[in-house]
Amino acid sequence: MYQNEGAVAIAQDTLRLLADRRDLLLGAAVDMHPLSTEPRYAEILSREFNTVVAENVFKPHFVWAGPDDYRWDNADRLAQFARENGMALRGHTLVWHQAVPAWLQAGGYTSSEVRRLLEDYIHAIVSRYRGQVCDWDVVNEAIAEGDDPGLRENSFWFKAIGPEYIDLAFRWAHEADPNARLYYNDYEAEDMRPKGNAVFALVKGLQKRGVPIHGVGLQCHLVNGWRVTDEHRQNVRRIADLGLTWQVTECDIRMQLEGGAPTREQLETQAAGYHDVIELCLCEPGCRGFLCWGFTDKHSWIPEFRQGWGAALPLDEEYCAKPAYRAIQRALES
Ligand code: G3I
Numbered sequence: 001m002y003q004n005e006g007a008v009a010i011a012q013d014t015l016r017l018l019a020d021r022r023d024l025l026l027g028a029a030v031d032m033h034p035l036s037t038e039p040r041y042a043e044i045l046s047r048e049f050n051t052v053v054a055e056n057v058f059k060p061h062f063v064w065a066g067p068d069d070y071r072w073d074n075a076d077r078l079a080q081f082a083r084e085n086g087m088a089l090r091g092h093t094l095v096w097h098q099a100v101p102a103w104l105q106a107g108g109y110t111s112s113e114v115r116r117l118l119e120d121y122i123h124a125i126v127s128r129y130r131g132q133v134c135d136w137d138v139v140n141e142a143i144a145e146g147d148d149p150g151l152r153e154n155s156f157w158f159k160a161i162g163p164e165y166i167d168l169a170f171r172w173a174h175e176a177d178p179n180a181r182l183y184y185n186d187y188e189a190e191d192m193r194p195k196g197n198a199v200f201a202l203v204k205g206l207q208k209r210g211v212p213i214h215g216v217g218l219q220c221h222l223v224n225g226w227r228v229t230d231e232h233r234q235n236v237r238r239i240a241d242l243g244l245t246w247q248v249t250e251c252d253i254r255m256q257l258e259g260g261a262p263t264r265e266q267l268e269t270q271a272a273g274y275h276d277v278i279e280l281c282l283c284e285p286g287c288r289g290f291l292c293w294g295f296t297d298k299h300s301w302i303p304e305f306r307q308g309w310g311a312a313l314p315l316d317e318e319y320c321a322k323p324a325y326r327a328i329q330r331a332l333e334s
Pocket of ligand 1: 055140305
């Protein structure tokens, strides 16, 4: 147990041990820079989590340098880290409108050429990590925002291939690794509002057409004060009722940092949110995993992308356990 508030997270029962007992994939997104430069980063990551996902280095614009030209170095390093530490590896992501290589966008390719290139790419990367990546985010964030969201029609993939790019991506991934579990992943799809409904309709449609899909990734980039409601339970139950699994794939709970450091009250509020979301995973049917988008506030996308916001993860910038860490621990123990 903890010696004091400031101690580095040294629990007698690590989160990893507790998650293993609950048969839950408990993971964190990995930033490759601290992984290789900060021993504490690697040490805490492998001690506290049983699963890793790359924050960036499995994305096409990092890997795919040209037709039949792949840069595997960083992705291989993460795969090796997972192997050496007995951790599961999640693949993020094969098709995302924000991760299209510049050469592809500027290449003036015809529709059938783009289709063929994507097929080759998906076959190449999924085959390379066959037997190691257990779950792939095949398509990420294909649904638009708004009151009545449909597919993002301004996505490179939609414009080049048409709406069928989604079905095709799942089929190609399945061909390359029939044992991998294939996910559709999106944000703000956690409840019964229009985006959640649109994601549900999309995956139901994929299933109906016989497309190999196994689950839904609910990103859960949340704002402090978030609590679970019946709507969240209803949403995950309807996904499970389809026979699909679901995972919390990118959880963080950001807060507004007025004077720099978070207040005690903000941290306790955040802890309640983390407790709720992990309890949702443990108590509702169909949940396979819970992953945070990072694990220490020292390395998080939030301050860069959401000015004035931060402190979104379970460990602080000194790698010390926050109340959120202990809330996850309590939920896993209960
Ligand atoms: O690696 C370069 C570095 O060499 C360069 O000096 C620096 C200058 O800005 O940029 C670095 O790359 C950045 C990379 O993060 C690594 O820090 C990219 O510009 C930046 O776009 C990239 O942002 C990532 C973003 O996805 C876009 O790919 C974030 O780290 C990552 O957290 C975020 O993750 C997404 C999920 O994939 C999908 N769901 C939402 C989530 C948060 O936006």
